[in-house]
Amino acid sequence: MDKKAKVGAVAGVAAVLVGAGVGVATMVGGGGGPAPSPSVASGAVDPLSGLPGKGSLLVVKIDNVGPARPAVGLAQADIVYIERVEGGLSRIIAVYGGAQKPSVIGPVRSARETDLQVLSAFGKPAFAYSGAVSKFVPVLKRADVINVAPAEKARAYFRSTDRAAPHNLFVRTPGLTDGASVAKDIGLHFGALPAGGAAAASANAGLPAATFRFTWNDAAASYAVLMDGHDTAPARPENVIIQHVKVTDSPRGFVDTNGGGKVSEPFSQTVGSGTATVLRDGKEFTVNWSRPNPAAGTTFTYHGKPFPLHRGQTWIVLD
Structure with a gap:
């Protein structure tokens, strides 16, 4: 990634690394755990999974190379997109539309142009990502998403001691979906x-x-x-x-x-x-x-x- 455009650095390294020195597995038991409260009443059916419990939309970009694994909070996603990035490697777009969200998700990595076209069908989700190449940053700021990257929500992010940087950035989800749209039918x-x-x-x-x-x-x-x-x-x-x-x-x-x-x-x-x-x-x-x-x-x-x-x-x- 273009080192000049790491969005997380905008808010300052100290703020982004709130919680540094704590292993993510210790915090969440390795599974991400449910967030303490649902964002929408759990009676409605989630159109992204067909299961009870519709909530506000959260999308997280997750690293998917060997040193980043295992991902935390992936099991609770409604939809997991696998996309191609540079070098033919893969990254994950994890979409959460249920009323209950994992309390921690990651490791979080950078946004790509593919993401915005995928997400344009969902409405206005909260979008968590670590950064982007410099020319993409203005595009992301204009996109129809709630931007919850580290520059906007620095205190939601922390680096775990369980793995090496850059594969150790995680996000705490409570409050991230404020203002986001509710999960809707995307054709499934x-x-x-x-x-x-x-x-x-x-x-x-x-x-x-x-x-x-x-x-x-x-x-x-x-x-x-x-x-x-x-x-x-x-x-x-x-x-x-x-x-x-x-x-x-x-x-x-x-x-x-x-x-x-x-x-x-x-x-x-x-x-x-x-x-x-x-x-x-x-x-x-x-x-x-x-x-x-x-x-x-x-x-x-x-x-x-x-x-x-x-x-x-x-x-x-x-x-």
């Missing part, structure tokens, strides 16, 4: 397993420098996720969507300068149409996806009808 449908499909005990998805293996566990009625062949994700999604998208260089010309060179940031085009593979209940389905404009949700159709997902967490791999 939930219901019984449809007829058809093919039995698939496991399936693979890959970016140029990151791999994911999803293995169905019938007893748990969910998928185990193996990342890069050796790290097990601390989340067990009920659904996996491997969404085939066009990946280009940054439309705005954003580049990353880590390592001394200049590398264009990848951009995953989530507006348009294409095909996808949906995994649920140990079966695999080939579907079509369509998103006509940035404000619209994404519809996944199977034989001309919206595909019904299992209620619970959904991972969407943008490959």
Whole structure:
């Protein structure tokens, strides 16, 4: 990342590192824990998971290289997007729309251009990220999100002693969603397993420098996720969507300068149409996806009808 544009530094290192010297596993027991109070009454159905308990929207960018794992608070996300970043590596866009949020989430990393197109379907979420390249910072400030990066919410962030920087920045979530919109329908449908499909005990998805293996566990009625062949994700999604998208260089010309060179940031085009593979209940389905404009949700159709997902967490791999 462009070292001149670390948003967390704007508010001062001392403020950002409130809580430094504390292991995140000690604070939250390794799981993130629920936030002490819901943001919306728990009777309403969360349209992002199909489960009871709709709340205000929180989105967190989470690091996803080996030294950053395991992530904290990932198991409680409604939707986990896997996006490509520089070098073909992966980062996570974790979306929380339920009434209860984990009390701590991370490790938090920087925003990318892909994020804003993905999030434009959700309304006005609170968006937590660690920073961005300098030319992207003004774009983020104008975006239709509640900006809760360290520059705006320094005291919500801390660095853990459990892992090395830059993979150790975490965010405390109470109060982060003030002013954010409530979770809304973004095109996902939930219901019984449809007829058809093919039995698939496991399936693979890959970016140029990151791999994911999803293995169905019938007893748990969910998928185990193996990342890069050796790290097990601390989340067990009920659904996996491997969404085939066009990946280009940054439309705005954003580049990353880590390592001394200049590398264009990848951009995953989530507006348009294409095909996808949906995994649920140990079966695999080939579907079509369509998103006509940035404000619209994404519809996944199977034989001309919206595909019904299992209620619970959904991972969407943008490959």
